Amino acid sequence: MTSRDVPITSSELANLWMTFQEKTMIIRMLEHFIEHADNAEKQLLLTHYNNASKAIDIIKGIFQQEEAVIPIGFTESDVQKGVPKLFDYLFDIMYLHMMTKVEMSLYSLFCGMSYRKDINDFFINLTAEAQEINCQATQFLLEKGVLVRPAFVSMPKEVHFVENKNYRNSFNLFSETRSLNTIEVSLIHHAIETNLVGMQLMIGFAQVASNKDVQNYLVKGMKLSKKIEIDLGEFLRQSYIEPPATHAGKATTSKIPPFSDKLMMYNTSLLTSFGLGSNALGGAFSLRNDLPAKMALLAKDIFTFAQDGGKIMIKNGWMEEPPQIEDRNQLTK
Template identity: 80%
Template sequence: MSGVPITSSELANLWMTYQEKTMIMRIMEHFIEHADHEEKQLLQAHYDAAAKAIEYITGIFENEGAVIPIGFTESDVNKGAPKLFDFLYDIFYLNMMTKMEMSLFSLYCGMSYRKDINEFFINIAAEAQTMNYKAAQHLLEKGVLVRPPFVSMPKEVHFVEDKKYRGGLNPFRETRSLNTIEVSLIHHAVETNLVGMQLMIGFAQVAENKEVQDYLVKGMKLSKKIEMELGDFLRQSFIEPPATHAGKATTSKISPFSDKIMMYNTGLLTSFGLGSNALGGAFSLRNDLPAKMSLLSKDIFSFAQEGGKLMIKNGWMEEPPQIEDRNQLTK
């Protein structure tokens, strides 16, 4: 173990990873309990990797004299509860969450300077990439994951010569078809929100707290709104948005999870949605797309703010490590 003290960013990223990985372990425990053999192997592999990451972070904190976070424990999962999600949703969830982990842990790599911590984030980012690949391949083999549309390969290089290329907001002008960058970003957003919508449906029907239930229903409706409004851009270019018959919530009313963990999971995905929307707006060259994504981001931000207040109200928001308040020295 390095004798170099950890920085504020390394502490923050390790703390956030502890929260996320303990959550993943609890969710995986329910999925593993009900999974078929083939899916169980994938889920167990991700569970084992998460447990190993938690063990490493715990060792770092103990060595640095830092308190171990609470995160999510066995009290946040109700073992023996009926299956909350149906055919292959567990692998859709794994595919979605490892996409998020790839982004987060790659970012944390660039924010870590101590050799052992940097290597830790490199390793778990690689693990997330591998697991995402395996989950996607499994869904493709089962015929339930919809690929983005195939296109003809370009034969010539072209440069944009007309300002109309960036058009889209003027209803009296013809709008060009989407380019492949725009299609890829929209497809990703629609695909993610379809999985997220089913998660909200399942969570909402088993939530014990009425305010939490109402909030999760809002999340379900917001996911549907995003899927419909972004899907319309694809339809206007004669492209069908992704959809699948698999990965739905069951009708169970018995919760396998605490309201606390369901709210945290929702908040994590909401934050990821904000980042994805910002990325989509930044790389879209048709000006109606950033405009639409900005409006949706406002809705997502409001939803996130409401969720944060609800978690604080119920005492579910664990406080991140705090910088010392130097202002106290002047009083």
């Protein structure tokens, strides 16, 4: 018996379905970016575009073999060709850098939830592809001088163990708050870096959204990204570290939408979910109790924002329903 003779599990079906949604969305985004890209950027964008297209074909093949309906995802109707570019200098690679971070996290998780060998191999390959593109995008942006490295620090010369209970305590009025450790700095830097790109994405999306509810929602997303950047940046400043910033990747003044409202809402939803996960990770690994407290407050805001977005998507018929488990309760009625 080959692996393809084994039916796919509920988790494998769910993960393939989610990957189909994400991949069909990102190729629509890349189509707009590729249309306006310089030669230096275009090759990297095309590589990820071709990888995504192959992944979509593989998923379609698995669904056809299993006699499952192929999802709709995002189609050519969700992107408008021949319109002015919505984002300026190097935003396309900054977006790619951010989205491959999301993909690396998703596909690594999906690997651990896959049991059929061909599907497990599929997600292992997707993880490797995302890692490779992320590495290339990182080096590209560093060479262009638009990606800020995290703070450099002196290398430790001795091993220490925490002895003072105040190591975790930042609310004690009678003791000085300790500086951030390197784990905390890395998590804060990552969150700020991601939200800087997310904020520009929300600005661009908001100025071309056709639906007024969507436009207002995306403006809220812009303000939320700014709040996260400011609040977390203050932790770095207290330790005399400047938060990351960049002069590149701004939204243009174009008001002509290259993307459908449905696509922009889904992209925002995906990044919001990623933001919730990143906040949870930041809170869990911080050993200074004021940082998890701030992360928890921000997580509440992000969760509320995600809930509001879901309502808008459902109201407009934009939320494709994931495969459903049979309702066994109906048998007892």
